[in-house]
Amino acid sequence: MEIRHLRLIKAIVEEGSITKAIDKLYLTQSALSHQLKEAEYQLGTKIFLRNHKKLVLTKAGEKLYQTANEILAKLSDTEKEIKQLIFGEIGEIRISTECYSSYHWLPSVLKQFHLLYPNIELQIVMEATHYPLQKLQENVIDIAITSDPVKDENIKYLELFQDEMLMVVSENHHWVDKKFVVAEDFVNEHLLIHSLPIETVTVHQFLLAPANIKPKKITALPLTEASIEMVKADMGIMAMAKWALQPYLKNNSIKAIKIGKNGLKRKHYIAIMNNKTYPEYFNHFISFLQTEINLQWNI
Structure with missing residues (x-):
């Protein structure tokens, strides 16, 4: 599982649709679909289920989304701290x-x-x-x-x-x-x-x-x-x-x-x-x- 996969899952959940997530991540639809399938393959389970044309998190997806929030927030804080060390x-x-x-x-x-x-x-x-x-x-x-x-x-x-x-x-x-x-x-x-x-x-x-x-x-x-x-x-x-x-x-x-x-x-x-x-x-x-x-x- 890579950082790009976590960003992808977070974007789909928070934007509410694949279309909006595509715009936020600057990906093509085929690239987004490929990354999502790649993440699901590595986990060995589905992350989203389709429900009336909407994507809904599975139990595994909910856990992954929670982890994505924690890791990406920590990563952002770390980047800021490093920039402060270098640039003030x-x-x-x-x-x-x-x-x-x-x-x-x-x-x-x-x-x-x-x-x-x-x-x-x-x-x-x-x-x-x-x-x-x-x-x-x-x-x-x-x-x-x-x-x-x-x-x-x-x-x-x-x-x-x-x-x-x-x-x-x-x-x-x-x-x-x-x-x-x-x-x-x-x-x-x-x-x-x-x-x-x-x-x-x-x-x-x-x-x-x-x-x-x-x-x-x-x-x-x-x-x-x-x-x-x-x-x-x-x-x-x-x-x-x-x-x-x-x-x-x-x-x-x-x-x-x-x-x-x-x-x-x-x-x-x-x-x-x-x-x-x-x-x-x-x-x-x-x-x-x-x-x-x-x-x-x-x-």
Whole structure:
């Protein structure tokens, strides 16, 4: 009895017919029939019986199918272990962040990590951006990057970095000479945000909502470059992280202003499930993320 015979029996049972098993195993019907007869000859008994045009396992076939599952699963595990010994760890990390601007630095960090661990697939799950903690708990992602931690005993938070949010205005805006702005300054302004809901926007959470202040107009504009152009034209204001804003400040047509007398600073965290056992490469990735962001970006 050979491995190909075990794969054949498993495919026929799980696909439900010889026709479907042919497609799965990439065999011709004559080749499949030959292999099945060969296996039955070696065992000295029938493996399948025909019942109303359906193939049904015999008692011997049932025992063989059980053995096929065990042996093929063990073989698959062994192949993975050997590949790990030769090529290093193999696995997947699904990651998302609640802040779209974070995607400016995240791909670069992931690329550096992939050079060290080429067999770890790193997947950015964009659709989890608005609700990363919820998607973490639903097992849609493995790691969430958030600046808005929620107390939950099932979630573990590891500090990643701290940044400062600044307001961006045109050089002609009436705020341009202010050292800082407060909530009341927003009453007659057109606030550009990256996406709704407004409750997830940092300047709303930590400045406007506590003061019960609403800007005159709020527009969601998902493209940072488009928002910057709106600001340049004095058609709105926007909040951006200081590190993400630096490249745009080279152009004197926009200015950055502190939010609040002491500035609006926020901490970002890596969130993982507290009750979940992660492979060792997850710990390597988290350490790498913390080190690289603080050293290379100096956020």
